[in-house]
Amino acid sequence: MKIALFLLGMFASSTTLALPMQYHMDLNFAQRLGQNTMQACKDLTQPAAVVVLDQGGQVLWSQRHQNVGPHNLIAAQKKAYTAYSSKNSSLDFMRRAQTQLDAANLNTLDELLLLGGGVPVRYEQQLIGAVGVAGAGGSQQDHNCALEGIKKTLSS
Numbered sequence: 001m002k003i004a005l006f007l008l009g010m011f012a013s014s015t016t017l018a019l020p021m022q023y024h025m026d027l028n029f030a031q032r033l034g035q036n037t038m039q040a041c042k043d044l045t046q047p048a049a050v051v052v053l054d055q056g057g058q059v060l061w062s063q064r065h066q067n068v069g070p071h072n073l074i075a076a077q078k079k080a081y082t083a084y085s086s087k088n089s090s091l092d093f094m095r096r097a098q099t100q101l102d103a104a105n106l107n108t109l110d111e112l113l114l115l116g117g118g119v120p121v122r123y124e125q126q127l128i129g130a131v132g133v134a135g136a137g138g139s140q141q142d143h144n145c146a147l148e149g150i151k152k153t154l155s156s
Contacts, residue, residue, distance in 0.1 A: 025054045025121070025129045029153070030061040033121070033131060036156075037149025038063060041136045044145055048136035051076040052121075053129045057084045060129070072135035079118030079142070080132025081111055087127060091116030091143040117142025121150055 025033075030052040041048040047065030049072035054060040064073045082090040094114040097103040107114050116139025118132045131149060133142040 021124075023055075023123050023126050023128050025052075025060065027060060030054065030129070032156075033149060033153040034061040034063055036152040037131055037133060037145055038065070040148035040152065041065075041133060041141075041145040044148060045137045045141045046135075048142065048145060049073045049076045049134050050145075050149070051080045051132045053077075053080045053084050053132070055128050057081060057130075065135070068135040075113055075115070075134035076117065076132035078111065078113035078132070079115060079134060080130040081118070082113055083118030083120045083132065084127070084130035085112070087120055089116070089120070089143060089146075090114065090118030090132075091139055093118075094139065115139050115142070117146060119143065119146040119150060123154065 034050050034052045037050045047067055049064040049068050051059055052061040059077060062073060064070065079090045082093055086093050090113065094116060097106055097114050106112055117134055118130060120127055121129045121131060131146045133145045136142045136145045
């Protein structure tokens with residue numbers, strides 16, 4: 001009888017819990033983010049390749065400037081995935097791998113790219129995706145483009 005009352009109490013209390021609000025990146029937001037990031041690259045350094053991943057880590061939007069090598073689109077996707085998967089910028093992840101021996105082996109995973117340019121996208125403290133940039137002139141430049149694109153998109 002005590003077990004039945006305990007179980008009944010568990011079900012009764014669980015029905016009063018509210019589910020957390022979940023935000024999802026849609027195609028319109030991804031396009032705006034990608035375009036803002038492309039523009040940030042042009043304004044800050046030079047044209048680049050940009051990839052936007054959704055909250056599931058899948059490509060939702062991608063574009064490569066015609067003067068940027070095709071390998072940069074693959075690099076941008078891997079940088080975005082690295083940021084999404086680690087929930088940290090790929091630049092910070094790269095620097096950690098350079099100083100911590102345990103993290104250094106992560107560069108052997110094909111899906112990750114330990115170079116700057118991947119930044120997680122958060123809204124209301126929820127991870128909703130990531131943006132990756134490649135070809136803007138180096139890790140720091142790629143990182144800065146991604147940050148500026150996110151900032152502009154979230155403030156508009």
